[in-house]
Amino acid sequence: MGNTVLEIKNYTKSYGGGKIAADNVSLTVEAGDIFGFIGHNGAGKSTTIRAVVGVLDFTEGEIFIDGHSVKTEPIECKKVTAYIPDNPDLYENLTGIQYLNFVADVFGIGAKDREDLIKKYADAFEITDSLGDLISSYSHGMKQKVAIIGALIHSPKLLVLDEPFVGLDPKAAFKLKEIMHEMCENGTAIFFSTHVLDVAEKLCNKVAIIKQGRIIDVGTMEELTEGHSLEEVFLEADNEEK
Amino acid sequence: MKKNNILLKTLLMSTSSFNIFRYTTDKKKKGKIVGAFFGLLILYAMLMFYFIAACVGYGKIGLIDSAPVLCALSISAMAFIFTFFKTNGYLFNFKEYDMLMALPFEAKTVASCKFLYMYIKSLGWYMSISLSMMIGYGIYAKPGIITYILWIVLSLFLPIIPMLAASFLGFIIARISAGFRRTNIVQTILSVALVLFAFSIRFIMEDLFRNNKVEEVLTDMSGVTDNMAGYYLPAKWFANAITGSGISDALLLVGSSVILFTVVFMIVGRSYRNINSSLKNHAASKNYSMTAQKTKSVLNSIAFKELKRMTGSTAYMVNGGMGQILCTIAGILVLIVGFDNAVTMITQNAPFDHAIIRPAIPFIIYFFIGMVATTACSPSLEGKNYWIVKSLPISTETLYKGKMLFNMYITVPFMTFGILCLCISARVPVLETILYIILGFALCAFSTAWGCVCGVKHLKLDWENEIEVIKQSAAVAIYMFPNMIVTMGLIVLVVVLGMHMSHNLIAVILIAIASALAALSYLRVMALAKKNK
Numbered sequence: 001m002g003n004t005v006l007e008i009k010n011y012t013k014s015y016g017g018g019k020i021a022a023d024n025v026s027l028t029v030e031a032g033d034i035f036g037f038i039g040h041n042g043a044g045k046s047t048t049i050r051a052v053v054g055v056l057d058f059t060e061g062e063i064f065i066d067g068h069s070v071k072t073e074p075i076e077c078k079k080v081t082a083y084i085p086d087n088p089d090l091y092e093n094l095t096g097i098q099y100l101n102f103v104a105d106v107f108g109i110g111a112k113d114r115e116d117l118i119k120k121y122a123d124a125f126e127i128t129d130s131l132g133d134l135i136s137s138y139s140h141g142m143k144q145k146v147a148i149i150g151a152l153i154h155s156p157k158l159l160v161l162d163e164p165f166v167g168l169d170p171k172a173a174f175k176l177k178e179i180m181h182e183m184c185e186n187g188t189a190i191f192f193s194t195h196v197l198d199v200a201e202k203l204c205n206k207v208a209i210i211k212q213g214r215i216i217d218v219g220t221m222e223e224l225t226e227g228h229s230l231e232e233v234f235l236e237a238d239n240e241e242k
Numbered sequence: 243m244k245k246n247n248i249l250l251k252t253l254l255m256s257t258s259s260f261n262i263f264r265y266t267t268d269k270k271k272k273g274k275i276v277g278a279f280f281g282l283l284i285l286y287a288m289l290m291f292y293f294i295a296a297c298v299g300y301g302k303i304g305l306i307d308s309a310p311v312l313c314a315l316s317i318s319a320m321a322f323i324f325t326f327f328k329t330n331g332y333l334f335n336f337k338e339y340d341m342l343m344a345l346p347f348e349a350k351t352v353a354s355c356k357f358l359y360m361y362i363k364s365l366g367w368y369m370s371i372s373l374s375m376m377i378g379y380g381i382y383a384k385p386g387i388i389t390y391i392l393w394i395v396l397s398l399f400l401p402i403i404p405m406l407a408a409s410f411l412g413f414i415i416a417r418i419s420a421g422f423r424r425t426n427i428v429q430t431i432l433s434v435a436l437v438l439f440a441f442s443i444r445f446i447m448e449d450l451f452r453n454n455k456v457e458e459v460l461t462d463m464s465g466v467t468d469n470m471a472g473y474y475l476p477a478k479w480f481a482n483a484i485t486g487s488g489i490s491d492a493l494l495l496v497g498s499s500v501i502l503f504t505v506v507f508m509i510v511g512r513s514y515r516n517i518n519s520s521l522k523n524h525a526a527s528k529n530y531s532m533t534a535q536k537t538k539s540v541l542n543s544i545a546f547k548e549l550k551r552m553t554g555s556t557a558y559m560v561n562g563g564m565g566q567i568l569c570t571i572a573g574i575l576v577l578i579v580g581f582d583n584a585v586t587m588i589t590q591n592a593p594f595d596h597a598i599i600r601p602a603i604p605f606i607i608y609f610f611i612g613m614v615a616t617t618a619c620s621p622s623l624e625g626k627n628y629w630i631v632k633s634l635p636i637s638t639e640t641l642y643k644g645k646m647l648f649n650m651y652i653t654v655p656f657m658t659f660g661i662l663c664l665c666i667s668a669r670v671p672v673l674e675t676i677l678y679i680i681l682g683f684a685l686c687a688f689s690t691a692w693g694c695v696c697g698v699k700h701l702k703l704d705w706e707n708e709i710e711v712i713k714q715s716a717a718v719a720i721y722m723f724p725n726m727i728v729t730m731g732l733i734v735l736v737v738v739l740g741m742h743m744s745h746n747l748i749a750v751i752l753i754a755i756a757s758a759l760a761a762l763s764y765l766r767v768m769a770l771a772k773k774n775k
Contacts, residue, residue: 053344057519078346089338091256092704095265098255105248106345134265136704 003031004064005158005189006052011061013047013213021047023213024061029189029206031157034180036204037193038234044213045193046086049162052191053083066157079107082151086163088143092136096127096146099135100153107154114153121149124175140167148176152183159183161192165199177203201230209237216240245347249355254362257706274700278716285719286366290374297378306382310393310484313375314400314477317368321401322408324364324713326436329412330429331557331709332360333510335521338706343515350511357409357507361401363714372397379484389484396480396492402499403476406506411436413510413517420513420520429521429556434567437560540636544644545651548620558623561712562616566656569610573663581668600670601740601748602733604681607660609729612685615693616649617642618721622702622711638771642694646767649690657682677749684756689725691763696721698770 006029013022022044029035039045050056052063054074063070065077090099097118104114122128125145135143144167151159159180165173180190180203194200200207201221207230208218217224217237224233255261259275266272293316300306333356342352376393379385415436419429476498482491538546552558576584585596621642624631631641661682665675700717702710712718732752739748 050340054515055340055343055519057516075346075348078344081344083340083344085340085344089341091252091338092706093256093258093262094252095261098252098261102248102252103345106245106347132265133267134262136262137266 003187004028005031005033005066006035006191007062007064008048008052009062009064011048011051011058011063013044013051013056013058020213022051022058025210025213025215026061027208027215027218029158029191031187031189032184033206034184034190034204035192036200036207037191037210038195038197038200038207038230039193039210040238041195043210045210046162047213048210049083049160049191049193053081053160054078055083080157082154082156082159084144084147084151084159084161084164086166087140088147090135090143090146093134095134096131096138096142099146100131100150103150104153109154117153117155118149121152121179124179125149125172141169141172144168145172152179155188157188159188159190159192161190163194164192165194165196197229197231197234201225209234211238246351246355246358249342249347249351250358250362253355253359257363257710278700281716281720285723286370289367289370293371293374294378297375298381301378301382306379307485309375309379309383310481311477313372313379313397314480315474316375317371317397317400318404318474318477320371321364321368322404324367325360325405325408326412326433327557327561327713328360328709329409330416330433330521330560331555331707331712332356333409333412334416334517335556336707339518343518348511349514350507353510353514354503354507357405357503361405364401365398368401369397372400385484392483392492396483396495399496399499400476400480403502406499406502410506410510413506413513416517416521417513420517425520426554426556426559430559430563433556433560434564437564438567438571540640541644541647544631544636544641545648548616548645548648549651551620551623552616555708555712557709557712558619562614562619563652565610565613566652569607569656569660572610573607573660576667577663581664584667596668598737598740600668600674601736601745603664603668603670604657604661604678604685604749604752605729605733605736607657607664607682608685608689609726609733610660611653611657612689612725612729613722614718615689615721616652617645617690617693618697618717619711619715620645620648621694621697622700622705622715622717623708625703625705625708625711628703638774639768642698642767642771645697646690646694646764649693650686653686653689654683657686674745674749677746677753681749681753681756684753684760687760688756688763691760691767692725693721694767695763695770698767698774701774 006027008025008027011022011025012020014020025044025048027035037045037048047056051058052065052070054070054077058071066080068076070077091102094102100118101114104118109117118131119128122131125148127142127145127149130138130142135146138146144164148164151161164176168176177199184190204221206218206220207224209216217233221230224230259278263272263275296312297306297309300309300312333353336356343349372393376390376397379393380390412433415429415432418432419425422428476495479491479495482488483495552562579587582596585599658679661678662675664670665678670678696717700715700720702715702717705711736748736752
């Protein structure tokens with residue numbers, strides 16, 4: 001512990017017309033953390049996540065990944081980050097294996113390594129048989145699985161997931177949780193958003209609650225819950241802010 | 243460089259019909275791909291035939307030396323226009339932006355690969371023109387082998403500079419629009435303004451070269467092309483390299499293309515994330531309070547949905563609304579300058595009675611309005627949202643009727659306005675004007691229904707980028723090309739008929755023909771809807 005992988009410092013994102021989507025957000029995710037980011041729909045979770053992974057430009061503040069600034073050294077940051085969006089837009093006219101090879105090529109993964117890793121994760125998600133089919137023929141869950149495998153095959157230091165369990169079947173969701181645990185034991189930092197408080201409570205060691213773009217509570221699971229359920233804490237924090 | 247290759251290869255593969263053909267198990271899909279491939283070959287052959295014939299024409303009147311300049315100018319103009327319309331959607335605001343930008347690619351790598359993707363995808367068209375003109379030039383000029391090699395190699399570079407210019411203009415427009423809250427609207431207005439400016443430049447240049455002297459133009463065509471090449475240096479470099487085998491001119495063309503490519507994407511790369519952030523993300527205002535709601539009929543509701551789909555996309559608005567804007571401007575201009583003066587300007591003082599053009603008024607306006615029918619692309623534009631309309635308790639017939647209604651809403655008022663402007667200016671009698679307006683309505687109905695036939699028959703829901711549907715789909719090509727050719731033919735036909743028959747009678751006959759064609763197309767749409775249930 002103590003090895004900071006993700007540091008968000010006073011991150012603010014405003015749109016035209018002065019609307020603020022994220023307001024002075026600050027948090028730290030360390031190696032081995034599974035950090036849950038919870039909040040209502042439209043609270044600013046995805047906006048923050050998209051800024052972290054370098055997709056969204058932001059107005060103020062700084063975001064560092066493994067010591068590199070997302071603003072000034074985006075490539076260094078992306079080399080150690082993997083991102084799984086809530087609704088992955090994959091290339092529909094590629095086959096699953098063609099897409100995974102594309103990602104592996106970008107990250108410069110050798111032929112043997114990629115073969116082993118793709119096989120390992122594809123077997124785990126029971127999708128190996130379908131890798132030769134066009135992505136356009138996949139169900140939402142299968143696309144999600146391919147996106148997850150694409151994120152895992154380059155062994156990232158930071159794994160960022162936006163609502164990762166939406167669309168996954170129970171077995172795949174269980175497998176993903178298992179993989180997340182395994183990765184965090186190996187020192188990967190995981191930062192993910194979810195609406196499902198039960199999942200966050202069981203999976204995370206740290207949590208931040210965001211409301212209307214502002215962090216209203218952040219800390220370890222023990223600090224936040226103090227014997228209560230995360231649901232109770234979330235609702236209480238939400239009511240206090242009203 | 244390695245990452246550029248990986249990304250470019252993947253971009254090409256992700257939209258390649260060959261990849262789908264190879265891996266799909268759907269035999270119907272395979273059949274469609276083969277059909278589209280042969281359709282494309284026919285279009286290429288038609289284009290090549292046209293340009294070879296044009297070159298033979300130049301050869302016969304002793305103007306073959308102008309062929310290289312004409313080739314360069316034709317390719318450059320096409321490359322500029324097609325790229326400009328595609329920039330938003332391909333270079334910016336594309337679907338998989340999040341996925342690509344989250345990978346370790348530099349912004350300029352993504353932007354330049356997207357550009358190269360556009361270049362490779364359209365290269366077939368430019369090379370068809372180039373090779374056919376090279377054949378024509380070869381027949382008459384009988385150059386040495388080095389000329390053929392230079393021609394082919396330099397043709398590969400010819401589209402780059404105009405494409406870069408169009409992309410850079412698209413970038414500037416996107417950059418300016420990014421500063422506004424209503425990014426899409428500002429972007430559309432600026433794009434339309436630029437297209438109108440380009441059109442006016444064309445007329446200014448034509449006037450500059452022609453100086454209203456038709457005979458001189460015909461006898462000094464090579465002078466005209468040389469003049470134009472003087473303004474556009476890459477065309478001059480190409481022509482000089484071909485006619486004089488000038489290696490220095492060839493190097494200038496290649497060198498400036500490469501340098502401009504590097505510079506443009508260095509600049510674009512700097513603002514790339516900022517522009518895309520603005521184009522793809524919109525703040526929620528969260529200030530709505532419940533007010534009294536109005537009900538709409540099912541058809542109007544679908545039409546309204548179509549309107550929102552259109553106004554939500556700059557590419558769709560610019561492509562789908564350009565004809566209406568041009569028609570409105572043309573109508574107002576003719577009212578201001580007068581019908582006779584407008585005809586005089588367009589026909590360069592050709593001596594004939596302008597009244598003979600009157601029966602062509604509805605077709606002149608239709609040439610603008612009918613250029614694009616939203617119904618040719620709107621069925622495919624449903625894309626991944628197709629489930630919404632399919633899961634609603636409405637029949638496919640109703641869905642298509644709603645889409646057709648929307649196209650009628652956005653064509654009939656402009657058609658009527660354009661015809662009225664021209665008729666008032668040309669002092670067309672009232673009864674004849676009414677007949678022309680009815681004919682205009684029938685033409686709109688035909689365009690709408692025929693567009694829908696093409697759109698439904700060539701439905702493509704699994705697109706990667708909406709530009710593929712709006713500009714490059716089989717449905718749009720099949721709708722547009724025959725429609726344009728038939729319209730031009732009809733303009734000539736009615737003018738000729740008008741010299742021998744009553745204008746009212748011609749209008750009545752054409753109303754009957756257009757209505758019959760519209761009805762047949764409509765019935766075909768309904769039959770296809772039943773089939774697609």
